[in-house]
Amino acid sequence: MKVVILGSGRGSNAEAILRAQAAGRLGAARVVQIVADRPDAGILALGPRFGVPAAYVDPAPFKTKLEGPGEERFIAAIQAAQADLVVLAGFMRVLKPSFLAAFAGKIINLHPSLLPAFPGLNGIGQAFRAGVKVTGCTVHYVAQEVDAGQIIEQSQVPVMTDDTLESLTARVHAAEHVLLPAVIARLSQTAS
Ligand code: GAR
Numbered sequence: 001m002k003v004v005i006l007g008s009g010r011g012s013n014a015e016a017i018l019r020a021q022a023a024g025r026l027g028a029a030r031v032v033q034i035v036a037d038r039p040d041a042g043i044l045a046l047g048p049r050f051g052v053p054a055a056y057v058d059p060a061p062f063k064t065k066l067e068g069p070g071e072e073r074f075i076a077a078i079q080a081a082q083a084d085l086v087v088l089a090g091f092m093r094v095l096k097p098s099f100l101a102a103f104a105g106k107i108i109n110l111h112p113s114l115l116p117a118f119p120g121l122n123g124i125g126q127a128f129r130a131g132v133k134v135t136g137c138t139v140h141y142v143a144q145e146v147d148a149g150q151i152i153e154q155s156q157v158p159v160m161t162d163d164t165l166e167s168l169t170a171r172v173h174a175a176e177h178v179l180l181p182a183v184i185a186r187l188s189q190t191a192s
Contacts, residue, residue, distance in 0.1 A: 001188040004033045004083040006074075006091040011043025012173060013089040013110055013180050018050040020181035027185035033081035035074065037066075037093060053081075065094040075102045085187060089180065094146060107142040108187075110180050112172050114138060114154055119147035124172050128165050134158055135168070137176045139183045152187075155179040 005014045014034060020026045034054035036044050047054025057077050059070035066074055078086055079102070088109040100107065113123035115138040118130070127135035136156040143149035155175040159168060 001029045001084045002032045002082055003029050003085045003087055003184060004035060004078050004081050005031060005043070005087045005089050006035050006037075007043035007089045008037050008041055008092040009043065009090045011041065011046050011090070013176055014043050014046055016177035017087070017089070017181050017184060018046060018052065020185070022050065025185060026181060027188035029085065029184045029188035032083070033077070035077055037091070043090070059093065064092075065096065066099060067096045071096060071099055075099060078103065085184065087180070087184065088142065095142060097144060100142060100144065105141065108139055108152065108183070109142050109147070109149070110176055111138045111140065111147050112176065114156065115140060115147055115151060124169050125165060128159070128163070128168050132159060135172065137172055137179055139180055153179060153183050
């Protein structure tokens, strides 16, 4: 199962996937391409470290969505890699129906809350400010509505009374780093 990872930021979840692959814990999945929508994204540095092609693809002309020429460039890059699974690991853009149709049923997203609670930006901060006792992270299929596709798997993270936003963020990220590679491995087993 050929996996293409899309990201915008530091890429700690992409690194967790690549570490799992190196340790033989990614099932029949293999990361074949990393794509970033920012030329300075930390995720791009993982390519040389793990021997995986990593490329910046110009998302222009829009700032928060992928549409028009930028969307066409992303679709072409993912198709060139012959992706069986597209993993959004901190990819901070809204996808349009044309992109979803190009990879129907093959796009999964990681979100730092127990969806449907706290969708959108800063899911960890939203949960922290709401004072919930349990939050977590979710891997779901991507649908048209943001953070609303079918949930594949979730991991719960307790909120401690002495938690700061920083300590809670670290615990949610640690849970993400376990959950996302495990889901990819499982999907690769059911696909093969
Ligand atoms: C992750 O916490 C992920 O859940 C979040 O971005 C972070 C990326 O971190 N995604 C969203 O909020 C999507 N709505 P990373 O670049 O270190 O993997």
